[in-house]
Amino acid sequence: MNGSRALLSVSCLTKDFGGIRAVDSLSFDVEEGSITGIIGPNGAGKTTVFNLVTGLCRPTSGTVRFRGAEIGGRRPDAIVREGIARTFQNIRLFNRRTCLDNVLTPFFQRERCSFTGALLGLPGARRLERELADRAHSLLRTLGLEEYARSEAGTLPYGLQRKLEIARALATEPSLLLLDEPAAGMNPEETLRLAGLITEVREKFAITILLIEHHMDLVMNICSPIVVINFGALLATGAPDEIRENPEVVAAYLGAGRGR
Amino acid sequence: MDYILSIVILGGINMVAVLGLSIFTGFTGLFSLGHAAFVAVGAYTSAILTYYYYVNYYLALAAGAVAAGAVSLIIGAPTLRAKLRSDYFAIAVLGFGEALRVLLENLEITNGARGLPGIDSFTTLPVVLTCLVGGVLVARNFLRSRWGAACIAIREDHVAAETAGVRLFRTRLLSLVVSAVYCGLSGGLLAHFLSFIQPQMFTLVQSTQLLAAVIAGGMGSLSGPLIASFVFIALPEALRVAQMWRLVAYGLLLVLIMVFRPQGLLGYSELSSLFRRGVVREGERRL
Amino acid sequence: MFLQTLITGLSIGGIYSLMAVGYSLVFSVLNFSNFAHGAVIMLGAYVGLALATRFSLGLGLVLAGSVAGAGIIAVINERLAYSSLRRRKAPSLYLMISAMGCSVFLENMVYATIGSRFYAFPEFFGRQVVNLWGSSLSLLDLSAFLFSILAIWALHLFIGRTKTGIAIRAGVSDMTMCSLMGVDLDRLISVVFLLAGGFAGIAGVFLGIKYLVYPTMGWVTNKAYIAAVIGGLGSLPGALAGGLILGVVETFVSTYVSSVMRDVFSFSLLIAFLVMRPDGLFGRSGEEKV
Numbered sequence: 135m136n137g138s139r140a141l142l143s144v145s146c147l148t149k150d151f152g153g154i155r156a157v158d159s160l161s162f163d164v165e166e167g168s169i170t171g172i173i174g175p176n177g178a179g180k181t182t183v184f185n186l187v188t189g190l191c192r193p194t195s196g197t198v199r200f201r202g203a204e205i206g207g208r209r210p211d212a213i214v215r216e217g218i219a220r221t222f223q224n225i226r227l228f229n230r231r232t233c234l235d236n237v238l239t240p241f242f243q244r245e246r247c248s249f250t251g252a253l254l255g256l257p258g259a260r261r262l263e264r265e266l267a268d269r270a271h272s273l274l275r276t277l278g279l280e281e282y283a284r285s286e287a288g289t290l291p292y293g294l295q296r297k298l299e300i301a302r303a304l305a306t307e308p309s310l311l312l313l314d315e316p317a318a319g320m321n322p323e324e325t326l327r328l329a330g331l332i333t334e335v336r337e338k339f340a341i342t343i344l345l346i347e348h349h350m351d352l353v354m355n356i357c358s359p360i361v362v363i364n365f366g367a368l369l370a371t372g373a374p375d376e377i378r379e380n381p382e383v384v385a386a387y388l389g390a391g392r393g394r
Numbered sequence: 395m396d397y398i399l400s401i402v403i404l405g406g407i408n409m410v411a412v413l414g415l416s417i418f419t420g421f422t423g424l425f426s427l428g429h430a431a432f433v434a435v436g437a438y439t440s441a442i443l444t445y446y447y448y449v450n451y452y453l454a455l456a457a458g459a460v461a462a463g464a465v466s467l468i469i470g471a472p473t474l475r476a477k478l479r480s481d482y483f484a485i486a487v488l489g490f491g492e493a494l495r496v497l498l499e500n501l502e503i504t505n506g507a508r509g510l511p512g513i514d515s516f517t518t519l520p521v522v523l524t525c526l527v528g529g530v531l532v533a534r535n536f537l538r539s540r541w542g543a544a545c546i547a548i549r550e551d552h553v554a555a556e557t558a559g560v561r562l563f564r565t566r567l568l569s570l571v572v573s574a575v576y577c578g579l580s581g582g583l584l585a586h587f588l589s590f591i592q593p594q595m596f597t598l599v600q601s602t603q604l605l606a607a608v609i610a611g612g613m614g615s616l617s618g619p620l621i622a623s624f625v626f627i628a629l630p631e632a633l634r635v636a637q638m639w640r641l642v643a644y645g646l647l648l649v650l651i652m653v654f655r656p657q658g659l660l661g662y663s664e665l666s667s668l669f670r671r672g673v674v675r676e677g678e679r680r681l
Numbered sequence: 682m683f684l685q686t687l688i689t690g691l692s693i694g695g696i697y698s699l700m701a702v703g704y705s706l707v708f709s710v711l712n713f714s715n716f717a718h719g720a721v722i723m724l725g726a727y728v729g730l731a732l733a734t735r736f737s738l739g740l741g742l743v744l745a746g747s748v749a750g751a752g753i754i755a756v757i758n759e760r761l762a763y764s765s766l767r768r769r770k771a772p773s774l775y776l777m778i779s780a781m782g783c784s785v786f787l788e789n790m791v792y793a794t795i796g797s798r799f800y801a802f803p804e805f806f807g808r809q810v811v812n813l814w815g816s817s818l819s820l821l822d823l824s825a826f827l828f829s830i831l832a833i834w835a836l837h838l839f840i841g842r843t844k845t846g847i848a849i850r851a852g853v854s855d856m857t858m859c860s861l862m863g864v865d866l867d868r869l870i871s872v873v874f875l876l877a878g879g880f881a882g883i884a885g886v887f888l889g890i891k892y893l894v895y896p897t898m899g900w901v902t903n904k905a906y907i908a909a910v911i912g913g914l915g916s917l918p919g920a921l922a923g924g925l926i927l928g929v930v931e932t933f934v935s936t937y938v939s940s941v942m943r944d945v946f947s948f949s950l951l952i953a954f955l956v957m958r959p960d961g962l963f964g965r966s967g968e969e970k971v
Contacts, residue, residue, distance in 0.1 A: 188557060209476065210556035219557065226554035228547055230614065230662050239547050242540035243559035252539035253532050263538065306559055425777045427716070472955040481714040481914065482959070484777065485906040486951060492903060493948035500941050598900070602785050609778060641789040648782025649762050652775050 141166040141310055141342050142187070142218075147196035147206075149182055149366075156182040158366040159196065164310070169336060169343040171357030173350075173377075175386055179366035180346045181223055184312050188220050189213040200310070211243075219308035221299040223315045223346075229288030233279055233298055236287050237270040240305035270305070276338065277301045277331070293324050297331070304339060311335070313345040317352050325349050329356050354378065362386070399519065400587075405627040406522040407583045412607045412623040413529050413616065414576025419605065420613040421537060422569040423549030424480050427601050428487030429577050431494050432462040434596035436578025437585040438504055441513045444586070446503070451516040455582040462578025463571045470570040476562040491598070498593040509592025510585075517587035525579060533616055536572065545569050549614070577604075599641060606644040609651055610658050618660030684816040686936045687929065692822035692891070694928020695829030699884040700905030701912065701920035702833055703877035709853045709915035710873050713773040714906070717758060717783040719899025721878055724787065725751030725885030726894045727795070733803050740805045747882035755878025756871050758783055764867070784899065792896040799893040806890070825887045832883060833921050836876065840917070845872055853915070904931075907951045913964025922962055 140163035149157040156179045164170045172180050185191045187198055189210035198206040205213050228236050245266070251259040274280045277297050282290060287298055296316055303311055313332070317325045329352050336343055347353045353360060354374045362369040362377060364386045370377060377383055415429050440458030443449040449457070469490050473483040499507040536542045544565040547555035556562055585591045607626050611619030630640045651658055700722060707715045728750035733743045762779045806824065810817040840846035848869055852859045860866045888898060904927060912923025927947065935943045954961065 190553065190556075209561075210553075211559050211561050214557055214559045222554070226551045228550035228554065230550060231546060235543065235546075239543045239555075239560070240558040242543045245540060247540045249539075249541070252541070253535050255531070255535045259535075259539065302558060306557075419774075423772070423774055425774050427781060468952075472952050475959075478955070478959055480774070481708075481777075482910065482955060484714060484716070485903070485910060486948075486955065488903045489907055489944075489948040489951050492900075493945045496941060496944045598785075602781070605778070605781070636793075638789045638792045641785055642793060645782045645784070645786025645789060649779050649786065652771075652779040652782065653762065653765050656771070656775055 436581030690932030698924025751882030913961030
């Protein structure tokens with residue numbers, strides 16, 4: 135399972151919500167530079183895994199290691215500073231802010247700024263604001279969103295909102311990007327373009343991607359390896375071909391909705 | 395003429411406090427029923443300094459503002475932690491208001507419930523205008539800065555804000571302290587304009603007026619609440635409306651606005667942007 | 682002295698519990714702080730007052746009337762001020778603002794129409810005392826305390842045993858699921874507010890009997906919020922425990938230390954709990970679903 139040292143290593147991770155075991159002693163690794171996919175029927179616990187990795191909830195037991203260091207139970211903003219970013223299943227943008235501001239916010243949080251300088255509007259602070267705005271513009275341009283820079287994020291069409299969320303995640307300058315069902319609600323053509331975008335992002339930004347998806351064409355196309363989760367536990371893991379042929383995986387998915 | 399001048403000054407003083415609450419509620423999305431308590435702290439601190447200790451007026455104003463900020467830390471530190479919902483803060487600030495009133499009514503130095511008369515009237519129109527203009531500029535710069543972006547991100551979606559690198563607790567606390575400082579400054583200005591303060595002047599009634607101005611003017615806007623707060627001071631005076639009816643109106647207004655037009659007058663936009671675009675943006679607003 | 686202080690404390694604690702229960706009920710189902718609760722309590726007191734003075738009804742009917750009256754007021758309040766926000770899934774900030782607006786509106790309407798005069802209930806209990814264990818204990822205090830316990834016990838049975846009660850518990854867990862299971866959400870929420878209003882009515886009458894009736898009496902409810910936090914926001918046993926504890930401890934502080942420091946003490950107690958045990962005594966730590 136791991137040749138080189140894994141970027142992200144989840145080990146015996148368990149999460150209970152009251153009487154419900156959402157994640158059950160799950161272990162898997164994410165190799166640096168890969169696009170790893172997580173699949174599984176609805177309610178299998180996939181988003182909970184993301185929440186555990188990004189600090190939105192605490193593990194009941196087990197470990198989450200990033201670059202060898204334990205990050206389980208740490209605060210979300212601290213984990214972001216370590217280099218893990220994410221998008222959400224139900225898009226969570228800053229709807230009433232412009233696209234530019236959505237992307238600018240993470241850039242800002244990473245800077246050391248002078249408080250008094252900012253309050254008084256000193257030249258140093260102004261210069262920083264302009265610099266960051268330039269970087270934000272350039273990020274938007276890379277993702278093809280520059281023309282929407284001054285539009286309110288909430289007014290964008292759905293597909294572009296998803297791209298914007300990815301752009302905002304990239305603005306935190308992560309080493310690992312977690313995408314939660316990025317293709318949800320997309321037609322096959324859009325999904326194909328998204329696949330291209332994801333691989334392009336991996337190249338351009340030299341990052342590792344971990345992705346939850348239901349669209350099998352997307353997953354089989356660009357992900358390797360693929361981790362299959364069912365009832366919060368690991369069902370199988372391997373290359374796309376292996377997973378496709380795995381009888382247990384097929385059984386788990388029977389009747390549970392094909393790719394949308 | 396004098397009467398109109400005093401309305402303008404009172405309006406200006408109120409606008410300073412409203413700027414503060416606007417940052418906390420309008421831009422950070424946190425609810426407070428008790429910011430009048432910070433006005434009280436600023437008023438009493440500065441008044442005590444000039445009255446008993448003959449401290450320079452401007453220093454006293456600053457001290458009042460700082461004191462209000464410091465006091466807000468007492469309430470904010472236990473209640474604004476990332477895991478706690480904003481209800482806790484709302485309850486705590488209500489409790490604080492009562493506790494403060496009791497203290498003010500029973501301490502020697504504040505002269506108890508009878509109030510503190512004979513404060514020098516140092517507050518003039520130039521002073522108020524300076525504070526107001528300065529306050530608006532600083533507020534605008536704050537909102538454009540890294541911390542302002544963090545506040546607004548929290549208002550929009552505090553979960554997404556954290557994943558964008560925003561430190562929830564620190565930002566909320568900062569927003570509170572900044573808003574309290576504005577209110578404290580407003581209190582100092584008020585004390586040295588009316589020349590008399592007493593605990594009953596800083597109750598839920600005043601907190602309601604502040605909140606009503608922020609909501610009616612529009613959350614996420616600076617110019618909206620400024621306009622609203624001035625109207626709320628000037629209009630009732632002009633119409634000679636009794637205090638209790640004003641409050642009936644404020645209460646009704648708050649409910650109606652929340653139900654029918656939550657963005658208030660200029661929510662999420664500024665007066666200047668209306669002129670630039672030349673047309674008022676209508677249509678549905680996502681909540 | 683000790684026993685008297687204790688009983689007085691329990692009596693005021695019982696009233697705090699009644700108020701806290703109403704508040705916690707709405708909080709646990711709708712996930713927001715209904716800051717208009719105090720105004721409903723106040724209106725319940727006035728309704729009771731009217732029944733007692735204008736119609737010269739006995740205590741039992743007065744209570745029944747104010748329970749009904751406050752309950753209906755609470756339901757109307759929900760329909761007018763909260764339901765459209767709830768349907769739009771507005772953030773709880775909006776609901777709190779609307780609640781505050783209702784509170785201010787109602788209080789000042791009463792102020793403007795009925796006036797700021799302090800009214801007293803007829804002497805239902807007089808100065809009767811009960812002699813117990815060597816102390817004279819106020820009958821009013823004893824009765825208020827016992828009645829509060831009874832009422833909350835009845836609520837507990839209702840929530841535990843009846844169909845509607847079970848629906849309420851389901852709604853506390855998951856509103857969406859509840860409606861998917863066929864529960865009429867609007868009706869359920871109205872029932873919740875009816876119950877909360879009913880408790881507010883009882884609390885209002887007891888407050889009015891023990892002290893006086895006036896437009897701003899609803900602000901005692903701040904103590905109820907503190908009690909609810911101490912007991913654990915959203916928990917009904919917590920509301921009971923928190924109310925009683927706050928009432929008793931406050932009364933002891935008031936009697937043995939200084940009555941002035943009572944409010945300062947309550948605030949400090951709140952802060953202490955928030956620092957050390959924010960979930961309160963019985964609260965469940967809710968993790969937000971992302």
